[in-house]
Amino acid sequence: MERRGSAVEEYLKNIAEEEERRIFYVLGRRETGGIPAAQIKTALQNAMMKGAGIFREGATAAEALSEVVKLMGALRQVNINDASRVYNMELREVIELDGMLHAAYAVLLGAYFRTESRGAHYRLDHPRRDDKNWLRHTLVYRIGESYSVVYQPVRVERWPPEARQL
Amino acid sequence: MRYRISIRRHKDGAQYVQTYVIDAPPTTTVLDALITIREDLDGSVAFRYACRMGVCGACAVKVNGRPVLACATKLMDLGTQDIFIEPISDKNVIKDLVVDLQK
Numbered sequence A: 001m002e003r004r005g006s007a008v009e010e011y012l013k014n015i016a017e018e019e020e021r022r023i024f025y026v027l028g029r030r031e032t033g034g035i036p037a038a039q040i041k042t043a044l045q046n047a048m049m050k051g052a053g054i055f056r057e058g059a060t061a062a063e064a065l066s067e068v069v070k071l072m073g074a075l076r077q078v079n080i081n082d083a084s085r086v087y088n089m090e091l092r093e094v095i096e097l098d099g100m101l102h103a104a105y106a107v108l109l110g111a112y113f114r115t116e117s118r119g120a121h122y123r124l125d126h127p128r129r130d131d132k133n134w135l136r137h138t139l140v141y142r143i144g145e146s147y148s149v150v151y152q153p154v155r156v157e158r159w160p161p162e163a164r165q166l
Numbered sequence B: 001m002r003y004r005i006s007i008r009r010h011k012d013g014a015q016y017v018q019t020y021v022i023d024a025p026p027t028t029t030v031l032d033a034l035i036t037i038r039e040d041l042d043g044s045v046a047f048r049y050a051c052r053m054g055v056c057g058a059c060a061v062k063v064n065g066r067p068v069l070a071c072a073t074k075l076m077d078l079g080t081q082d083i084f085i086e087p088i089s090d091k092n093v094i095k096d097l098v099v100d101l102q103k
Ligand code: FES
Pocket: B048, B049, B050, B051, B052, B053, B054, B055, B056, B057, B058, B059, B060, B069, B070, B071, B072
């Protein structure tokens, strides 16, 4: 069977190369005025503590959202001292941080839009549980550089969810 | 407390000892000291860790000549402010403190 040059193979190869470029691009980069990755991580931790911590609020979540966007920009300026391709922990850190920023953004979007309190999601500005409007799942999609938030109804089966009685 | 931490480095075929000075409380673990060095002083230092709580063994290194788990060893347990960290000895070094665990 003639395998070489098959469209699927070509397609996969392109994806792999694209991914490799995305990852190793950071290695060769030399930016001026970049901040260290560790600093971005600390800033992200603080932003998430404020925006999506124990007590949440629309305004603080919104602040954290813009902070995370800022950090995403800062990550593009981060420099890596270690240019080697062998066990490069610094590179790993940057790749992880990239994923963390996207995950954080998704969490914040969910927390910002959900104007009720439910389980671990406690909103100071909306302390009541609201099954009428919010008995639904939040799904966040990343499409290119933007995000879209969609909601999906909860499939209620044998046990209908209800507020806990104290 | 001020600690002088020397690390035996293996990088791109070269071997050398590099010394870093950090300020850290005596309760800091050797692993946290290494992480501090990587984050604040020199991002190119490679070492392995996973659980950070003395369970998995990924962080095994030799500290002042004795094999220990970096995350389960506090700086104050070492009894000195001069600390020498090298890879565990009977393995091939991949980079710095990271060794090949296959063989
Ligand atoms: S990191 Fe798992 S034992 Fe130290």
